[in-house]
Amino acid sequence: xxxxxxxxxxxxxxxxxxxxxxxxxxxxxxxxxxxxxxxxxxxxxxxxxxxxxxxxxxxxxxxxxxxxxxxxxxxxxxxxxxxxxxxxxxxxxxxxxxxxxxxxxxxxxxxxxxxxxxxxxxxxxxxxxxxxxxxxxxxxxxxxxxxxxxxxxxxxxxxxxxxxxxxxxxxxxxxxxxxxxxxxxxxxxxxxxxxxxxxxxxxxxxxxxxxxxxxxxxxxxxxxxxxxxxxxxxxxxxxxxxxxxxxxxxxxxxxxxxxxxxxxxxxxxxxxxxxxxxxxxxxxxxxxxxxxxxxxxxxxxxxxxxxx
Amino acid sequence: xxxxxxxxxxxxxxxxxxxxxxxxxxxxxxxxxxxxxxxxxxxxxxxxxxxxxxxxxxxxxxxxxxxxxxxxxxxxxxxxxxxxxxxxxxxxxxxxxxxxxxxxxxxxxxxxxxxxxxxxxxxxxxxxxxxxxxxxxxxxxxxxxxxxxxxxxxxxxxxxxxxxxxxxxxxxxxxxxxxxxxxxxxxxxxxxxxxxxxxxxxxxxxxxxxxxxxxxxxxxxxxxxxxxxxxxxxxxxxxxxxxxxxxxxxxxxxxxxxxxxxxxxxxxxxxxxxxxxxxxxxxxxx
Amino acid sequence: xxxxxxxxxxxxxxxxxxxxxxxxxxxxxxxxxxxxxxxxxxxxxxxxxxxxxxxxxxxxxxxxxxxxxxxxxxxxxxxxxxxxxxxxxxxxxxxxxxxxxxxxxxxxxxxxxxxxxxxxxxxxxxxxxxxxxxxxxxxxxxxxxxxxxxxxxxxxxxxxxxxxxxxxxxxxxxxxxxxxxxxxxxxxxxxxxxxxxxxxxxxxxxxxxxxxxxxxxxxxxxxxxxxxxxxxxxxxxxxxxxxxxxxxxxxxxxxxxxxxxxxxxxxxxxxxxxxxxxxxxxxxxxxxxxxxxxxxxxxxxxxxxxxxxxxxxxxxxxxxxxxxxxxxxxxxxxxxxxxxxxxxxxxxxxxxxxxxxxxxxxxxxxxxxxxxxxxxxxxxxxxxxxxxxxxxxxxxxxxxxxxxx
Numbered sequence: 001x002x003x004x005x006x007x008x009x010x011x012x013x014x015x016x017x018x019x020x021x022x023x024x025x026x027x028x029x030x031x032x033x034x035x036x037x038x039x040x041x042x043x044x045x046x047x048x049x050x051x052x053x054x055x056x057x058x059x060x061x062x063x064x065x066x067x068x069x070x071x072x073x074x075x076x077x078x079x080x081x082x083x084x085x086x087x088x089x090x091x092x093x094x095x096x097x098x099x100x101x102x103x104x105x106x107x108x109x110x111x112x113x114x115x116x117x118x119x120x121x122x123x124x125x126x127x128x129x130x131x132x133x134x135x136x137x138x139x140x141x142x143x144x145x146x147x148x149x150x151x152x153x154x155x156x157x158x159x160x161x162x163x164x165x166x167x168x169x170x171x172x173x174x175x176x177x178x179x180x181x182x183x184x185x186x187x188x189x190x191x192x193x194x195x196x197x198x199x200x201x202x203x204x205x206x207x208x209x210x211x212x213x214x215x216x217x218x219x220x221x222x223x224x225x226x227x228x229x230x231x232x233x234x235x236x237x238x239x240x241x242x243x244x245x246x247x248x249x250x251x252x253x254x255x256x257x258x259x260x261x262x263x264x265x266x267x268x269x270x271x272x273x274x275x276x277x278x279x280x281x282x283x284x285x286x287x288x289x290x291x292x293x294x295x296x297x298x299x300x301x302x303x304x305x306x307x308x
Numbered sequence: 309x310x311x312x313x314x315x316x317x318x319x320x321x322x323x324x325x326x327x328x329x330x331x332x333x334x335x336x337x338x339x340x341x342x343x344x345x346x347x348x349x350x351x352x353x354x355x356x357x358x359x360x361x362x363x364x365x366x367x368x369x370x371x372x373x374x375x376x377x378x379x380x381x382x383x384x385x386x387x388x389x390x391x392x393x394x395x396x397x398x399x400x401x402x403x404x405x406x407x408x409x410x411x412x413x414x415x416x417x418x419x420x421x422x423x424x425x426x427x428x429x430x431x432x433x434x435x436x437x438x439x440x441x442x443x444x445x446x447x448x449x450x451x452x453x454x455x456x457x458x459x460x461x462x463x464x465x466x467x468x469x470x471x472x473x474x475x476x477x478x479x480x481x482x483x484x485x486x487x488x489x490x491x492x493x494x495x496x497x498x499x500x501x502x503x504x505x506x507x508x509x510x511x512x513x514x515x516x517x518x519x520x521x522x523x524x525x526x527x528x529x530x531x532x533x534x535x536x537x538x539x540x541x542x543x544x545x546x547x548x549x550x551x552x553x554x555x556x557x558x559x560x561x562x563x564x565x566x567x568x569x570x571x572x573x574x575x576x577x578x579x580x581x582x583x584x585x586x587x588x589x590x591x592x593x594x
Numbered sequence: 595x596x597x598x599x600x601x602x603x604x605x606x607x608x609x610x611x612x613x614x615x616x617x618x619x620x621x622x623x624x625x626x627x628x629x630x631x632x633x634x635x636x637x638x639x640x641x642x643x644x645x646x647x648x649x650x651x652x653x654x655x656x657x658x659x660x661x662x663x664x665x666x667x668x669x670x671x672x673x674x675x676x677x678x679x680x681x682x683x684x685x686x687x688x689x690x691x692x693x694x695x696x697x698x699x700x701x702x703x704x705x706x707x708x709x710x711x712x713x714x715x716x717x718x719x720x721x722x723x724x725x726x727x728x729x730x731x732x733x734x735x736x737x738x739x740x741x742x743x744x745x746x747x748x749x750x751x752x753x754x755x756x757x758x759x760x761x762x763x764x765x766x767x768x769x770x771x772x773x774x775x776x777x778x779x780x781x782x783x784x785x786x787x788x789x790x791x792x793x794x795x796x797x798x799x800x801x802x803x804x805x806x807x808x809x810x811x812x813x814x815x816x817x818x819x820x821x822x823x824x825x826x827x828x829x830x831x832x833x834x835x836x837x838x839x840x841x842x843x844x845x846x847x848x849x850x851x852x853x854x855x856x857x858x859x860x861x862x863x864x865x866x867x868x869x870x871x872x873x874x875x876x877x878x879x880x881x882x883x884x885x886x887x888x889x890x891x892x893x894x895x896x897x898x899x900x901x902x903x904x905x906x907x908x909x910x911x912x913x914x915x916x917x918x919x920x921x922x923x924x925x926x927x928x929x930x931x932x933x934x935x936x937x938x939x940x941x942x943x944x945x946x947x948x949x950x951x952x953x954x955x956x957x958x959x960x961x962x963x964x965x966x967x968x969x970x971x972x973x974x975x976x977x978x979x980x981x982x983x984x985x986x987x988x989x990x991x992x993x994x995x996x997x998x999x
Contacts, residue, residue, distance in 0.1 A: 025690070025691075025694035025695055026690050026693075026694050026719075026720075027687060027690035027691040027693075027694045027695055030686060030687050030690045031687055034683055034687070053402055055405060055406070055409075101586035102586065104586070104589055105585065105586075105589050107342070107401055107402070107405060108338070108342050108344055108405055109540060109585070109589060109590075111344055111405065111409075112344065112536050112537065112540050112585070113540070113582055113585045113586070115533055115536065115537075116533060116536075116537045116578055116581055116582050116585075117582065119530070119533050119534075119578055120575065120578040120579060120582060123574050123575040123578060123804065124575055126571075126775050126804075126805070127571055127572060127575050127775075134775070134780070135775045135776050135777050135780055135805070136731070136733065136777050136780055136781065137708065137711070137731075137733060137777055139733050139736075139737070142715065142718075142737045142738075142739075144715075144718075144719045146719075180402075219682070219683075219686075219712060219715075220715060221708075221711045221712060221733070223708050223777065225708075225805075226681075226682050226683075226708060229681075230529055231681065231683075234413065238409075238410065238413065241406050241409070241410055242410070245406060263687075266676075266677060266679070266684070267676075267691075270634070270677055271425070271634075271635070271677075272421060272422070272425070273421075273635065273677075273679070274417045274418070274420070274421035274635065274679075275417070275418045275421040275422055277414075277417055278413070278414040278415065278416070278417030278418030278419075278421065279414060279418055280414070281410045281411070281413055281414030281417065282392065282410070282411050282414035282415060282418070283414075284410055284414075285392075285396065285406075285407045285408070285409075285410030285411035285414060286392065286395055286396060286407070286411060289396065289399070289403055289406055289407035289410060290403065311819075312812070312815035312816070312819065315811055315815050315844075316811055316812055316815065318811075319809050319811025319812070319844075320809060320811070322809075323808075323809035323811075421635065424635065424636075424639055424640075425635075427640070428640055428643065428644075428903065429640050429831070429858070429859035429862075429863075429903070430640065430831060430832045430835065430859055430863065431862070431863060432835055432839070432862075432863035432864070434863075434864060434865030434868065436842075436865065436867070436868065437843075439842075439843060439844060439845035441845070446818075446844050446845040447811075447843070447844055448840065448843030448844055449843070450843055451843065520836075520839060520840075521807050521835070521836045521839070522831070522832045522835040522836060522859075522863050524637070524640065524832060526636070526637045530806060558809065561808050561809050562809050562811055562812060565803075565808065565809065565810075565811070565812035565813065566811075566812035566815075569801065569802060570772075570801055570802060570803040570804065570808065570810065570812060570813050571775055571802040571803060571804055573804065573808050573809075574804045574806065574808055575804075
């Protein structure tokens with residue numbers, strides 16, 4: 001498929017998603033909003049996990065910090081832009097702080113260390129009651145915010161997909177791929193691996209944080225297990241992997257597929273939804289671990305046109 | 309309240325003992341194949357469940373159940389490895405990591421969901437033993453007994469790794485995979501056996517776990533996180549490392565519970581785990 | 595053209611979701627549609643999993659007698675229940691679907707305060723009444739919501755009947771309390787501490803512990819040193835089992851153990867011998883003959899559900915009573931009338947008199963809509979649950995102290 005055709009396609013998808021809320025039930029809008037949240041998390045995860053090759057299993061920590069940072073400020077009646085700014089800044093600063101020590105780890109060790117981060121954050125959120133309300137939860141000013149939350153997240157997703165496309169084609173994207181393939185060699189070519197890795201982690205954290213801030217604002221009540229729980233922690237990551245970690249379309253495709261499948265299963269079948277979900281994951285892991293977007297059929301439909 | 313300190317320390321060591329058994333299995337599995345086995349906690353849960361069933365429906369004692377669980381789960385582990393892990397083992401490390409996470413997470417989700425459909429409540433096994441009173445200190449004789457069993461098992465696993473051909477093959481692969489291949493170690497077989505042994509040890513840990521604590525279908529992944537952290541903290545593929553990591557965590561929990569208050573014990577423990585990993589990426593004894 | 599195929603795929607995907615989530619088939623005649631989400635999978639399934647059966651059985655029994663009296667006609671009642679997988683996000687989707695796709699007339703709440711807090715926002719947004727069930731966290735009812743009432747009383751009042759009993763008996767002077775770090779147990783535990791002090795009991799140890807099991811030696815050591823009359827454990831069953839076992843292993847032997855959730859999950863896990871004479875709370879146990887108790891026993895018998903296995907069944911029962919009363923008082927399915935009718939409910943239920951508190955009645959001045967039902971202290975005596983207090987609900991006597999082990 002030619003580049004202009006793909007761009008037009010993406011534009012069409014965006015238009016459809018923008019227009020839908022006016023035509024469908026609020027139930028479907030809620031479903032789409034929550035699905036878009038997972039897309040944002042999956043895409044931001046994949047910058048580090050797919051393009052850089054460092055599996056940051058702790059992406060939900062950034063999401064949660066953003067949700068709480070924004071939430072705490074909102075609960076103190078500070079204006080929304082300030083709360084959102086905090087939702088972006090707090091996890092970004094946290095990411096900047098932990099980047100250097102964490103990036104000394106590689107492969108499975110990096111994955112493990114980051115996996116522990118989410119558990120740690122959940123515990124901290126529970127312990128620091130004075131700040132976060134602890135296990136009793138944090139109450140935000142109530143309001144019906146489905147539409148604004150939906151559109152904010154849609155814009156956010158459009159932006160980050162655009163950024164992914166642009167970076168992928170730029171020299172920066174080359175640097176990322178170089179680091180993933182061989183970090184030392186990339187260094188020999190003048191790529192400051194550490195600086196690039198830190199920058200990407202901070203960006204990833206900022207996006208996750210903003211998504212979290214919007215989520216908290218929409219849901220109006222935060223508790224540690226809801227925000228740092230396993231479906232927020234592992235769901236988006238699995239979606240990125242299933243769709244094709246490291247590709248541009250991967251996270252979106254994986255998220256679309258899994259969200260739709262899970263919802264249809266839950267509504268139509270009702271029982272054993274997670275079992276079916278688990279079996280799908282096993283099958284994908286065995287037969288399609290590179291993801292849907294790398295499968296020859298997909299490539300033929302949407303992949304780059306062959307050189308003339 | 310310094311008088312309570314000995315009790316606290318003993319409590320921490322006993323708790324560490326409980327962690328150790330669950331950590332061994334994971335340590336050798338991770339060491340040999342770098343599998344981030346998300347379903348580890350679920351294996352422990354299943355071992356506990358089977359024990360519960362054997363004790364309540366068949367009238368066995370937990371110790372008899374222990375010796376049934378071990379071989380059964382060895383076979384299950386071997387089967388699991390051959391069906392789900394071996395097919396993806398030949399991929400690049402990055403792809404393998406992704407594939408193994410997907411597969412083991414899938415297993416974990418399916419197992420919790422299916423188990424949850426048939427289990428209506430958390431279960432536990434009672435094995436009441438009188439409280440031990442030594443030198444004015446009272447502590448759990450059940451836990452002490454388990455610690456003794458775990459140490460005995462540690463000895464057995466240690467002998468296995470040191471003295472048997474297969475055991476030495478496992479150690480060789482953990483230390484240097486390419487080198488082991490060069491000297492003719494059968495990597496696929498080592499991987500399969502390791503997974504079997506690891507699964508057996510983990511399920512056996514579940515047998516002891518269900519006597520002390522309640523077992524429920526959704527405890528798997530949080531437990532996995534904890535055990536993975538212990539294993540990496542102590543140093544992968546290393547029995548001494550797994551044991552030390554477990555003891556450190558157990559003692560940290562108890563001491564923090566004693567000084568800062570119990571609600572901080574897990575938080576500080578996790579913080580410690582993450583911090584140590586950053587300072588010594590290979591773990592304390594890796 | 596490739597473009598058309600793409601558009602086709604996207605449209606197909608959306609259509610699949612829309613079609614799959616279409617409305618439940620329309621009823622053949624007029625019927626009252628009641629919507630609720632229920633945790634039929636996930637961690638909460640162990641608390642409320644089989645309750646769909648319970649609710650459907652109630653509907654069948656009501657419909658067998660002609661249905662609910664609405665104004666001058668009898669109308670059958672039907673429940674539409676979706677699984678929320680124990681997750682707040684799923685519950686929101688479920689309630690949105692119930693209101694906008696299934697077009698229900700009135701809502702019942704989900705299980706647990708954290709999920710109800712979110713689910714109730716859907717009711718508020720669409721302006722449709724919700725009767726909350728197993729949800730007693732103060733935070734739910736202090737948001738000024740107009741479309742919400744809940745049948746059980748404020749979380750912190752959980753053990754109040756127990757402390758009233760202790761005060762009347764006058765035998766307990768000191769108490770040690772351990773609280774699990776979850777919303778519900780913190781409220782119940784915090785409320786216990788405050789009420790203990792109010793009735794003159796000295797709280798000698800007050801400790802919090804993480805939600806997941808850890809080594810409790812430090813807490814148990816403190817409690818042993820303080821030698822309290824009563825050890826009070828505010829936790830969910832799994833936590834209670836873990837703590838209780840460790841306490842017994844280490845020889846903590848007070849004159850009484852109070853474990854706020856001591857249903858059969860707890861009792862079987864620690865063993866009958868060890869569980870004997872432990873006190874906890876329940877909304878209803880066999881032997882209490884108040885309200886619609888006969889219908890309740892029939893429902894339990896038909897579904898095979900035992901209250902000791904699923905202690906929250908009692909709440910479902912008086913929640914259903916409140917639902918029926920609301921519908922009958924409103925006499926119509928108009929939402930405004932239903933909500934107004936709910937506020938006028940004042941009836942005798944299996945756990946006592948139920949009314950929804952107006953603003954200012956509860957301890958928190960901003961709270962409104964909470965019910966007036968609190969659980970009663972029940973003691974395990976030889977495998978049976980004996981209700982102890984107040985006198986007109988009691989089915990036996992309080993055995994105290996519990997004797998040496």
